[in-house]
Structure formats: C-alpha cells, structure tokens
Amino acid sequence: MNQKTIFKFCKDLGCCDRCCLRYLGVKIPNAYENSNEYVARFQDEPTSNIKSQEDIQSNENTTSGKDNVIVTDAVTKSDNTCSASVHTDNDSDKDIEGIQDNATGDVDSDNIHNDNMEYKNGILPPTKRRKLHHCVSCLGILQEDTWPDTNLMLKEMLHKKSYECPTFACALSAPIATLLRERAVTLLVREAYPEYDPNTLTPLKEAWKWSYGAQAAAHVGRSLHSGAVSPLLVTVNMEYPHEMQELEILKALSPSLFESRSQQRKRFAVEFTRRAAEQALAGAAAAALRAAGWPAPPEPAAHARCAAVHAAHAPLHLAGRYIKLSRELPQTPWILNGVRMMESSVQEIIFAPIAAAYGLTPEECEHRLKFMSAGREDVDVRCLGDGRPFAVEVTDPRRELTEAELKRVCEDISAGGKVVVREMMYVTREELAELKKGEETKCKTYEALCIKLSHSEHEHDKSPTEPVTVTEQDIANINSYSNTSEPGVRVQLVQRTPIRVLHRRPLLARTRHILQLSAAAVPGQPALLALRVRTSAGTYVKEWVHGELARTAPALQAALRARVDILALDVARVHLDWPRRAHPAPR
Amino acid sequence: MEFTILDSIPDLTNFKSFTDRYFSKRYILNVDRIKNNDIMLMFHSNRITLLSLAPSHFFFKKNDNYKINFVIGKIDRLSNSVKGKGKKGGQLLTAKSVICKIEYNDGESFDVPSCMKGTLIEVNEELVKHPKLLKEMPDSNGFIAIILSSIAISEATKSELLSHEDYLKIMTNESSNNEK
Numbered sequence: 025m026n027q028k029t030i031f032k033f034c035k036d037l038g039c040c041d042r043c044c045l046r047y048l049g050v051k052i053p054n055a056y057e058n059s060n061e062y063v064a065r066f067q068d069e070p071t072s073n074i075k076s077q078e079d080i081q082s083n084e085n086t087t088s089g090k091d092n093v094i095v096t097d098a099v100t101k102s103d104n105t106c107s108a109s110v111h112t113d114n115d116s117d118k119d120i121e122g123i124q125d126n127a128t129g130d131v132d133s134d135n136i137h138n139d140n141m142e143y144k145n146g147i148l149p150p151t152k153r154r155k156l157h158h159c160v161s162c163l164g165i166l167q168e169d170t171w172p173d174t175n176l177m178l179k180e181m182l183h184k185k186s187y188e189c190p191t192f193a194c195a196l197s198a199p200i201a202t203l204l205r206e207r208a209v210t211l212l213v214r215e216a217y218p219e220y221d222p223n224t225l226t227p228l229k230e231a232w233k234w235s236y237g238a239q240a241a242a243h244v245g246r247s248l249h250s251g252a253v254s255p256l257l258v259t260v261n262m263e264y265p266h267e268m269q270e271l272e273i274l275k276a277l278s279p280s281l282f283e284s285r286s287q288q289r290k291r292f293a294v295e296f297t298r299r300a301a302e303q304a305l306a307g308a309a310a311a312a313l314r315a316a317g318w319p320a321p322p323e324p325a326a327h328a329r330c331a332a333v334h335a336a337h338a339p340l341h342l343a344g345r346y347i348k349l350s351r352e353l354p355q356t357p358w359i360l361n362g363v364r365m366m367e368s369s370v371q372e373i374i375f376a377p378i379a380a381a382y383g384l385t386p387e388e389c390e391h392r393l394k395f396m397s398a399g400r401e402d403v404d405v406r407c408l409g410d411g412r413p414f415a416v417e418v419t420d421p422r423r424e425l426t427e428a429e430l431k432r433v434c435e436d437i438s439a440g441g442k443v444v445v446r447e448m449m450y451v452t453r454e455e456l457a458e459l460k461k462g463e464e465t466k467c468k469t470y471e472a473l474c475i476k477l478s479h480s481e482h483e484h485d486k487s488p489t490e491p492v493t494v495t496e497q498d499i500a501n502i503n504s505y506s507n508t509s510e511p512g513v514r515v516q517l518v519q520r521t522p523i524r525v526l527h528r529r530p531l532l533a534r535t536r537h538i539l540q541l542s543a544a545a546v547p548g549q550p551a552l553l554a555l556r557v558r559t560s561a562g563t564y565v566k567e568w569v570h571g572e573l574a575r576t577a578p579a580l581q582a583a584l585r586a587r588v589d590i591l592a593l594d595v596a597r598v599h600l601d602w603p604r605r606a607h608p609a610p611r
Numbered sequence: 612m613e614f615t616i617l618d619s620i621p622d623l624t625n626f627k628s629f630t631d632r633y634f635s636k637r638y639i640l641n642v643d644r645i646k647n648n649d650i651m652l653m654f655h656s657n658r659i660t661l662l663s664l665a666p667s668h669f670f671f672k673k674n675d676n677y678k679i680n681f682v683i684g685k686i687d688r689l690s691n692s693v694k695g696k697g698k699k700g701g702q703l704l705t706a707k708s709v710i711c712k713i714e715y716n717d718g719e720s721f722d723v724p725s726c727m728k729g730t731l732i733e734v735n736e737e738l739v740k741h742p743k744l745l746k747e748m749p750d751s752n753g754f755i756a757i758i759l760s761s762i763a764i765s766e767a768t769k770s771e772l773l774s775h776e777d778y779l780k781i782m783t784n785e786s787s788n789n790e791k
Contacts, residue, residue, distance in 0.1 A: 349614070351619070406614065406619075408614045471615065471616035472616065473616045473617070473619055473620065475623070475626065520733075523633075523655055523657075523659050523661075523757065524633065524655065524657060525657075526657070526659055526732065526757075526759075527657040527658060527659055527759065528657075528696060529696060530693075530694065530695050530696055530698075531693050531698065531732060531733065546617060546620070549620060551623070552620065554616055554617060570629050571752075572629070573629070573630075573661075573735075573751055573752050573754055574735075574737050574752050589628070589629060591619070591620070591621055591626075592616060592619035592620075592621065593616075594614070594615075594616050594619070
C-alpha cells in the first residue's frame with residue numbers, strides 16, 4: 025500500500041482532491057489551501073518514494089513548477105493560488121470550467137470516471153462538455169464550486185453585524201450524510217488495503233478551515249485564526265438536500281437504535297442526530313453497507329449548500345467600581361410579584377450609557393448586558409470610598425469602546441448624582457474570575473450610625489426615665505471589647521440566616537469575624553454613636569448591631585452592655601483591589 | 612465630595628424598633644374561646660411570621676414563675692430542623708398546633724397555638740434559658756417561633772386578622788368600659 029494507490033483508489037470512488045488528501049491523512053494546511061499543486065505528487069510518476077508526512081513537507085519546497093504543469097485540475101477547479109504555468113497550460117480548460125460554473129443538476133458518474141482516466145493519460149477532451157462532479161465524500165463542501173455562495177452569505181452577515189474585529193475563526197456545521205459517506209469510503213479502502221488505518225482520516229472541518237477558511241479570509245478582509253485566538257467566530261451551516269433520504273440507510277445499519285429512538289419521541293425529537301449517526305456507524309461493516317444497497321457511496325445528485333451563516337463575537341467585560349450615594353437605590357432592579365419597588369437601580373444607571381454607546385435598544389439590553397459585582401449592599405446602604413468592584417458583560421459586541429467613549433460612559437453614569445463611576449476598562453476572563461472569587465474572600469469596612477436604647481449595665485444608678493446617653497465609658501467599652509484570642513480577630517460571632525433573607529436562603533448558623541472595631545460619640549446627638557467596623561466576607565452588620573432578636577450572638581450589645589439599634593449604614597471600603605489600574609485595553 | 616455616616620442622622624422622633632420597622636402585627640383574640648387568650652402574629656414583608664403573645668394576653672397579668680415547655684406530646688419543637696432553601700423537614704403546623712406550653716410553678720399551664728398553617732422554621736431557644744424574655748419583650752427577643760407559610764396562606768391570614776390599629780382601638784374601648 026502506498027499513498028499513490030490510496031489516492032487513486034479514493035479518486036476512483038469519486039472523491040475530490042482534498043478528500044483524497046484527507047483519506048491519506050495529510051495534515052498540512054497548505055496542502056488543502058493549494059491542493060492543485062499538492063496533489064500532483066500522488067497523480068504522477070513519483071519523484072521520490074513518499075513515506076511519511078515529513079517527507080512530503082520537505083519535498084514541498086523542492087517541488088518544481090514543472091511538476092505542476094502536468095497537473096490537470098479536472099475535478100477541482102484551478103484557483104488564484106495556482107502557479108502561472110498551470111494557468112497557461114490549462115487556458116483552454118478554463119473556458120470549459122467557466123461554463124461548468126453554471127452547470128447544475130444531474131451528473132453522470134460514469135462520464136466523470138472516464139474524464140478522470142483520460143486526464144490521467146494526459147488526453148484532454150476540450151470539446152466534450154464535462155458535467156460538474158460533486159465529491160462523494162464531502163458533498164462539495166471542499167470543492168471551490170460551492171464556495172462563492174458561502175462567501176456571499178458570510179460577507180453579508182459580517183457586514184450586517186459590522187464587527188470591528190480584524191480576525192476571525194470559522195467553524196463548519198456539515199451534513200450528517202458526510203459522516204455516513206466518510207465511513208463508507210474508509211470501509212472500502214480498508215477492504216482493499218487491510219493495513220490502512222482509518223484513524224488517519226483528517227476531519228472534514230479541519231480540511232475545510234484550511235481550504236475554505238483560508239480563501240474566505242481574503243473575501244472578508246480579516247485574517248483567519250483558530251477559535252482559541254480570535255474572539256469572532258463564524259459558523260457556516262451546510263445543508264445537503266438529500267440528507268433525510270440518505271440517512272434512512274442508518275436505520276438498515278442499526279435498526280434497534282432507531283427503533284428505540286422513535287419510541288422515545290419525547291426524548292429524541294430529531295430522528296437523526298450526529299451522535300445517533302456516529303453510534304449507528306461505529307460498528308458498521310462494508311458488507312452491511314453493501315447489503316443496505318451501498319456498494320460504494322453514490323454520486324450525490326446535488327452538492328451541499330450554505331443554508332445559514334452565524335457570527336458571534338466572544339463577550340467583552342467592562343469593569344470599574346461604583347460609588348452608590350442613594351439610600352433609595354437597589355443594586356439590581358427590584359421587582360416584587362411583577363411590581364417595580366424602586367424606580368431605578370445601580371445596574372440600570374450603569375447600563376444606560378453603555379447601551380447608548382453600543383447602540384442597544386432597551387429590549388436588547390436585557391439579554392446583551394449582564395451585571396456582575398463583588399457582593400451587594402442593601403437598598404438603604406450607601407457604598408462610599410472608592411466604591412464596589414463591578415463588571416458588565418457585553419454579549420456579541422461589535423467592537424470595543426474607545427478610551428474617550430469609556431470616559432463619556434463614566435460621565436453619563438455619574439451625571440445623575442446617585443451613582444459615581446470614575447473609570448472603566450476592559451478586563452480578561454481571568455480577571456473576571458478574581459471578581460467572583462473576591463465575593464467570598466474580601467473583607468469590608470463599614471460605618472454605622474447606632475442608637476443606644478437603654479442605660480448601660482454600669483449605669484444602674486440611673487433612673488429609667490432619665491434620657492439614655494452614650495458616655496465616654498461606653499465608647500471605651502466598645503473600643504476595648506474582644507471575645508476571642510484569635511490573631512487579627514476582635515469579635516467572633518455566630519449569625520443565623522437573617523429573617524429578611526430567610527425565605528430564599530437556607531437556615532444556617534455561620535461563624536463570622538469582626539476584624540476591627542472602633543466607636544466614637546456623635547457631636548450634638550447624646551444617644552448616638554458612630555462605629556467603624558471591618559468585617560470578614562458575609563457578615564451581616566445590621567444584624568450584628570441590633571442582634572436580630574438574639575439570632576446573632578454576641579451582638580454589639582455585648583460590647584456596649586446596653587440595648588442598641590442601627591439607624592444608618594455605609595460601606596466605607598471594599599477591600600478588593602479590582603480592577604487593577606493602568607490596565608491597557610486589550611487590542 | 613466627602614461623605615460620612617454623620618450626614619445620615621435621621622429624625623429620631625419617629626424612631627421605630629426593629630420589629631416595627633420590618634413586621635406588621637396582627638392579632639387573634641380569645642383563641643379557643645378562652646378569654647384574653649390573645650395571640651400576636653408579626654408578618655415580615657417576605658411572609659416569614661413570628662408568633663408571640665399579644666400584650667392583652669392573660670399571661671401578662673399573672674406574676675407567678677413559669678417555664679416554657681416545647682415538648683408537645685411526642686413532638687419536641689426544639690428538635691425541629693429545616694434543610695435547604697425550601698426549608699424541607701420542618702414540622703408542619705395547623706392553626707390548632709400547639710407550639711409550646713407555659714407551665715407555672717403552681718401546676719397551672721396553658722398552650723400557645725400556632726394560629727396559622729405553615730412550616731415551623733425555628734422556636735426561640737432563648738426562652739428555655741431565659742423565660743423572662745416572653746414577659747419583658749414579647750414583641751422582640753421574647754418571640755416564640757418563626758413560621759413560614761405559602762404566600763397565599765400568609766396573605767389571607769394577614770388580611771383576615773385584626774390589624775394593629777384595630778387592636779389598639781379595641782383595647783382602648785375595653786379599658787374605658789372597665790373603668791365605667
């Protein structure tokens with residue numbers, strides 16, 4: 025078994041040049057991009073005995089134009105990448121192909137086989153009008169005849185969505201019939217050459233990327249990269265008009281599989297899926313295919329056509345820190361039983377100018393923008409200092425906003441006076457993970473305004489009717505209070521899930537820490553005190569101040585030795601350095 | 612732009628306690644036709660309900676020492692536990708279910724009924740150690756139990772029971788009648 029024989033065998037079955045290369049297991053992108061040049065070595069007298077891919081690769085540079093002259097592109101039309109010598113040699117042929125471009129409809133496979141034979145003998149039948157041959161394996165997907173239609177749809181889609189991204193990646197959704205046909209060809213090759221390893225087959229989608237994709241790059245004016253590199257993914261959906269009839273053969277190959285599938289209609293809404301086809305074909309033998317009426321894959325009566333092109337850009341993430349100055353503003357829209365409780369939200373205030381910059385309608389906003397943040401504060405809690413880290417995910421963005429636009433977005437957010445965002449930048453997925461992780465680990469500093477409700481324990485000499493006042497002793501008691509010897513921790517407390525969130529969260533008693541605690545009297549307000557508290561993540565400060573019916577213990581009462589309640593709360597600082605400043609916008 | 616918590620001092624003349632801020636109180640008078648067997652339910656806006664005794668309950672007139680017993684027949688309310696967001700496994704309550712018994716040293720006792728269908732979330736364990744809380748702070752730290760009902764039941768119960776304002780009116784009338 026040598027590669028030339030396999031190439032010829034596949035060719036005789038009706039495979040196109042690129043499919044022949046696939047069955048040989050060629051994995052060199054350039055071989056598919058310039059297949060006309062490349063296949064020469066398998067068609068002619070070999071210049072050397074080709075044994076391995078390395079050999080092929082090293083030969084590539086030394087292959088002279090002279091070799092190409094003998095190449096006739098009977099099946100695959102010559103493209104622009106062909107050397108000039110081929111063009112001159114095949115000028116007469118090209119005219120015929122020009123006519124072929126418009127040729128569709130029935131194809132006589134015998135005719136083509138004859139053509140091939142004649143070509144190989146170097147006899148050109150210039151007067152004979154050859155019909156378009158569709159590859160029995162790829163159904164034309166790797167044949168340039170089918171490309172202009174796809175190019176047109178691709179260009180139109182990219183134009184419509186007007187992405188600024190200079191690169192793209194492409195993916196192919198191929199008809200399931202190509203799986204069936206691939207299997208049929210490999211089984212036949214295996215039958216003729218038992219030592220052939222069917223696993224060498226180069227996947228159709230790879231060969232397609234290397235050939236069609238490379239060609240499309242020039243058409244759409246973007247450079248082609250892998251999906252791991254380019255954020256812009258274009259999916260081309262090729263459909264084969266005779267798909268359903270052809271897949272009926274799968275039922276003959278694996279009747280039980282499809283019987284059980286049809287019995288479970290609810291589970292399997294679609295009769296033939298890629299997976300089901302793979303299952304049915306996994307154990308299939310050449311004999312079974314022959315018995316099912318497929319001695320060889322038949323010449324397709326029509327080629328696969330581009331049915332749809334989808335384009336999507338990977339999401340971008342805008343990041344910043346928001347300062348919330350209102351005590352009547354929830355972080356996200358607060359809708360209770362379908363009724364809006366507050367007219368706006370931090371999320372909506374931040375979304376509005378981003379939506380405007382991206383030209384999104386309010387409806388689009390809902391599914392194209394997603395708000396994320398390192399925790400949240402209550403409606404009536406302000407978030408001061410340098411604010412709380414947040415990010416906005418933009419789904420399928422057409423472009424990145426410029427520095428000037430981002431500045432404008434920040435200005436527009438801050439103009440309303442309720443929310444201030446000083447700076448916004450794009451962040452990577454890795455950085456985004458830090459934001460989410462920060463939600464569980466970060467600590468926060470709060471300022472709380474508290475009211476003393478009863479005389480302190482040491483004030484037992486005071487009459488109950490005497491006004492309650494915060495004394496220097498009270499302040500000192502709080503400032504010296506600690507109930508734990510754990511380093512870095514002032515207060516260890518156990519909190520049951522607060523009643524206000526108990527309807528939607530499990531009831532648990534969690535241990536939380538207060539890391540720093542200091543109190544000060546409030547000038548002119550004898551019953552009030554101001555606290556500055558640094559807590560570990562997840563501490564409910566309001567509940568710690570009033571004790572929530574003793575469901576949080578110990579509460580501030582243990583330090584003050586008097587009953588106490590909370591009047592107002594501010595987040596003074598969220599201890600998470602995110603997003604990091606001086607982060608250059610990804611380009 | 613400098614903000615401090617000191618710019619947020621509210622008007623202290625309308626200061627409301629924790630329960631008054633977040634809960635609305637409802638009353639059931641003379642439960643089981645026992646005079647002044649008056650129960651108070653406090654509904655949080657999220658439908659979680661606290662059970663306690665109304666200030667007009669006969670309990671507040673008697674000064675004997677008492678204990679609070681959460682073992683009702685074979686059921687120990689203190690061993691109640693709920694799992695997950697759905698609060699699975701909580702003891703199921705009907706309006707007649709007894710949550711606890713108040714037992715006086717002289718052998719007298721009375722039952723505290725749930726007054727609402729729902730799931731028992733927790734009972735106030737503090738009452739076991741500090742029974743005085745029930746007498747001193749019935750509408751805060753002296754609450755008896757936390758109950759969760761369906762939205763429908765909690766809304767219906769809330770709307771059919773006596774509101775705080777109506778309760779106060781009845782109480783004022785009764786006390787003025789007594790004076791006459």
